[in-house]
Structure formats: structure tokens, C-alpha cells
Amino acid sequence: MAKALRQVKENIKKVDIVLELVDARLPESSRNPQLSEILQNKPSIIILTKKDLANAAKTKEWINYYEENGVPALAVNSLKDSLKSIERKILQVLSEKIATQKERGIVHKRIRVMCIGIPNVGKSTLLNHLVKKNVAQVGNKPGVTKAQQWLKAGKNLVLLDTPGILWPKFEDPLIGKKLALTGAIKDTLFAKDDVVLYALEHFLKTNPNQLKERYHLDENVMKGSTVDLLLVITQKMGFRDDYDRASERLILECRKGRLGNYTLDEIPQNNN
Ligand SMILES: Nc1nc2c(ncn2[C@@H]2O[C@H](COP(=O)(O)OP(=O)(O)OP(=O)(O)O)[C@@H](O)[C@H]2O)c(=O)[nH]1
Ligand SMILES: [Mg+2]
Incomplete structure (x- = not known):
């Protein structure tokens, strides 16, 4: 587990933004409290997955709660939604950075994204859906070590192929x-x-x-x-x-x- 945490820390350095996946049915209980310490100043968005299984009114309340506390948040059903909303949200959160890049003459640079979250929250499903190919399971097979890949998603994003797994940490x-x-x-x-x-x-x-x-x-x-x-x-x-x-x-x-x-x-x- 300590090794996994180290890997997540290393990978976070390589990306522009982190998508923190939580389960819409238990948004706080499915977060890992160590994450804020790892994220430091990295921009991040909370994605509430499996919204189709959660109470819709409560999901809205949770999104408002996070946004009011300065954390961008969005709910999805990764099995059905187009997930364009995620791309829009990323562009919105990074709008200042993108504007600065434009001023410096960097016209089109793909935004590097990483998904993280506890087991079973829907990381692989979301990743596959965003890149529109069944690629994420490949990483689960033991054997040949391959170099880390970046997967293109749409025109603007590129995703780290291995989502970071953070175990839930709880005493309650x-x-x-x-x-x-x-x-x-x-x-x-x-x-x-x-x-x-x-x-x-x-x-x-x-x-x-x-x-x-x-x-x-x-x-x-x-x-x-x-x-x-x-x-x-x-x-x-x-x-x-x-x-x-x-x-x-x-x-x-x-x-x-x-x-x-x-x-x-x-x-x-x-x-x-
Ligand atoms: N109903 C519903 N099911 C979902 C959604 N996203 C993922 N799932 C299901 O949740 C289960 C776990 O999804 P995965 O993508 O394998 O989760 P993961 O986070 O990659 O899990 P680990 O690799 O074990 O850490 C699968 O059965 C998915 O079909 C969603 O938005 N709605
Ligand atoms: Mg997975």
C-alpha cells in the first residue's frame, strides 16, 4: 500500500490535473484523506461516479457542497453519459493556465490527466470511456512490464494509462x-x-x-x-x-x- 501511494505521488507530478473519483452513493466515505496531502497545489476535480445508483437530489447537494468549498465537482454515469461534461469542466478549471500558454505562443497542448480513486469506484470504466477503447484492463494482467503509456482522449486530453489506486482509510x-x-x-x-x-x-x-x-x-x-x-x-x-x-x-x-x-x-x- 505504501508502494502504491508512492507511485501515485510520482505520477501526479507528470500531470496537469487530477480527477479524483468518488462513489456518488458515499462521496466522503469513498475519499482517501491522504489525497489532499499528495495533491498539494495540483488542480483537481471530484468526479462522483455511479450517479445512476445514487439519490439524485442528494448528489446535487453534494456537488453544491464541494463547489461552495472551492472544489470543482461533477457527477457522471460512466456507463451511459458522453463524458463531454468532464472535458468541459477540465477546460474550465484550467482556463487561466491555457490562456497563459496562448499568450506565450503555445497554441495547442494536450492537457495531461490522471484518474485516481479507491478500488471499484469506476476508474477503468471512465478511462476506457474517455478514450473510447477497451484499454485499461490490459494493465491488470501480470507479466511483461511495459512503459507507461499516454492515451489520447478527444482533441484536448491525454490520460495516464494506469489509474492510481488509493485504499480507503478509515477507523470508523x-x-x-x-x-x-x-x-x-x-x-x-x-x-x-x-x-x-x-x-x-x-x-x-x-x-x-x-x-x-x-x-x-x-x-x-x-x-x-x-x-x-x-x-x-x-x-x-x-x-x-x-x-x-x-x-x-x-x-x-x-x-x-x-x-x-x-x-x-x-x-x-x-x-x-
Ligand atoms: N451503474 C454504474 N456502474 C458503474 C459506473 N462506473 C463503473 N461502474 C461499474 O463499477 C464496477 C467497477 O468499475 P471499474 O472501472 O472496474 O472500477 P476501478 O475503479 O477500475 O476498480 P479497480 O481496478 O478494482 O480499482 C464495474 O462493474 C463497472 O461496470 C457508473 O457510472 N454507473
Ligand atoms: Mg481498474
Whole structure:
């Protein structure tokens, strides 16, 4: 991990701007707090990925929050959007630098970009989409070391081929549960039942109807404890008393958005 961090630090020196990818469902919990220290004065944009899975109103609030705090931010669905919006945002953030270059007679210089983010946040998907080729997976294969490549994206950008992976860094168990629920940390690293009880608590509060309809639950069950709720859902799924299997299924359903769109992080209050 220390090695990965060193590599990220080295690579950041080579680029003009950094795209910090976070998951729109948990924008703060999916950031790595060490990043600001690494970035120093490098321009950066927060890209909230997977906006199709997050609560749209909350995503807007998060973007406003970041922008109000001086951090440019943008939400995308990398599977569908054209991603022109990212290019526009980059040009906007670097407009002064580009103007200075023009004054000095440098007319067209591609902007060097690097994506970074925690595992599974969508770095490779975004990179592939921006360059419109399936290139990013190639880097995952072990074997021959190849020189680092720059990938052209549109007329204005060139991307570093290896996105920087930053592991989430957390002590708060709640953040751990959020990361587990959305698939950012390995399934062997957390207790499924803790995660699933947290998820049930969240959906009971924010989207009870979807939960009720999906598992054909009656009102009384909805008023009971999350443990009782899990027992009933396990039976409804046909797993008898195999809560482990039911928990696994529930987590997968949450990840795919079958219980509706959701945002787990709340905007911090008193941020001034
Ligand atoms: N719904 C949705 N899924 C996305 C989006 N972006 C990426 N994904 C999915 O998220 C999963 C992880 O995407 P990757 O691009 O492999 O993530 P990564 O950050 O490169 O992951 P690592 O290489 O493990 O660090 C894949 O199943 C993608 O299809 C998005 O905007 N919306
Ligand atoms: Mg990847």
C-alpha cells in the first residue's frame, strides 16, 4: 500500500490535473484523506461516479457542497453519459493556465490527466470511456512490464494509462459498512450480518416502501427490529434460516440498486 501511494505521488507530478473519483452513493466515505496531502497545489476535480445508483437530489447537494468549498465537482454515469461534461469542466478549471500558454505562443497542448480513486469506484470504466477503447484492463494482467503509456482522449486530453489506486482509510466502523455495502472492500473483510443490518436500517428510514414491495412485507414486520426483518426476508427468499445466504443476496441487491437509488453519506454540517 505504501508502494502504491508512492507511485501515485510520482505520477501526479507528470500531470496537469487530477480527477479524483468518488462513489456518488458515499462521496466522503469513498475519499482517501491522504489525497489532499499528495495533491498539494495540483488542480483537481471530484468526479462522483455511479450517479445512476445514487439519490439524485442528494448528489446535487453534494456537488453544491464541494463547489461552495472551492472544489470543482461533477457527477457522471460512466456507463451511459458522453463524458463531454468532464472535458468541459477540465477546460474550465484550467482556463487561466491555457490562456497563459496562448499568450506565450503555445497554441495547442494536450492537457495531461490522471484518474485516481479507491478500488471499484469506476476508474477503468471512465478511462476506457474517455478514450473510447477497451484499454485499461490490459494493465491488470501480470507479466511483461511495459512503459507507461499516454492515451489520447478527444482533441484536448491525454490520460495516464494506469489509474492510481488509493485504499480507503478509515477507523470508523460505519464507514467500513458503507464501503462494504457498495462493494469497495473485499467481501471477506467484513461481517455480512453487520452490513446487512445497517442496510436494512438505512432503507427502513429512507425508502421503506421499496423494501416492503420487493420482499412482500407486511406493516407489522416493518415496525419491528432489523433482526426480525432479516429473519422474515430470509424466509421470503426461500432460504429458511440461512441468514448468511440471505444477507449475501441482500447486499448484492443493494449494490445493483434493486432497493432503489440511495446515498449513504450525509453532508457535514457546520463546515464553515
Ligand atoms: N451503474 C454504474 N456502474 C458503474 C459506473 N462506473 C463503473 N461502474 C461499474 O463499477 C464496477 C467497477 O468499475 P471499474 O472501472 O472496474 O472500477 P476501478 O475503479 O477500475 O476498480 P479497480 O481496478 O478494482 O480499482 C464495474 O462493474 C463497472 O461496470 C457508473 O457510472 N454507473
Ligand atoms: Mg481498474
